[in-house]
Amino acid sequence: MFPSFEVVPAVDMQDGQVVQLVGGERGTARTYGDPIEAAERWVDAGARTIHIVDLDGAFDGERENADAVESIVDAVDVDVQLGGGIRTADDAIGLLEAGVDRVILGTAAVETPEIVGEIDASFPGSVIVSLDAKGGEVVVSGWTEGTGLDPAEAAVRYESEGAGAILFTDVDVEGQLEGIRRAPVEAVVDSVDIPVVASGGVSTLEDVRTLEDIGASAVVVGTALYEGRFTLEAAMRE
DSSP states (O other), rough: SSSSSSEEEEEETTTEEEEETTTTOTOOOEEEOOHHHHHHHHHHHOOSEEEEEEHHHHHSSSSOHHHHHHHHHOOOSSEEESSOOOHHHHHHHHHHTTTTTTTEEHHHHHHHHTTHHHHHHHHHHOOOEEEEEEEEEEEETTEEEEEEOOOOHHHHHHHOOOOOOOEEEEGGGGTSSOOOOOHHHHHHHHOOOOEEEEEEEEOOOOHHHHHHHHTOOEEEEEEHEEESSHHHHHHHOO
């Protein structure tokens, strides 16, 4: 997974459309069109992985964009990682059997940590545990509920449970195009040996370079790409 540093475009979906939220808050969405067209556009631009989040599933616990996910998996020939509304091992294994390459678990992993090992036993290395931090603690249920967990300490726990990677999202800067915060990402990167995928706040190519420099294995970029702050091709060259 991520043999070299990757810039991974995000296809976050809500009500069948690509959206980007500001600070993880409902009602702040900017809309960017059809998710299948977006995924194909990023692949044409050179993406090696597509990052999909079913925001309806993340907020409500039910995957509402399953048809769009299936269409993206069928349409692209790169890795697809999917999160949002995956609540059981059976859900995750079904998605992996259907062609999703990696599943992203947030709420389910916090509520039932052993689910990580259960999925990994059938599909080794396929589980990315999502640690979304707001105000310095891991939040779940679409970033609406605090857990009291420290992200770096939680990363260590999930590495021991069999996670193939950690997705760390700094929700406080998500979608704001004001730059990343180095320290929270660095703390998670330094705590584990498995890959850490960084997300949240990326607004410039310098942000991308910084995340690579501190040891992240990949960065998920959404708003900056959709708003044209830089191109995927430029980010990949960096």
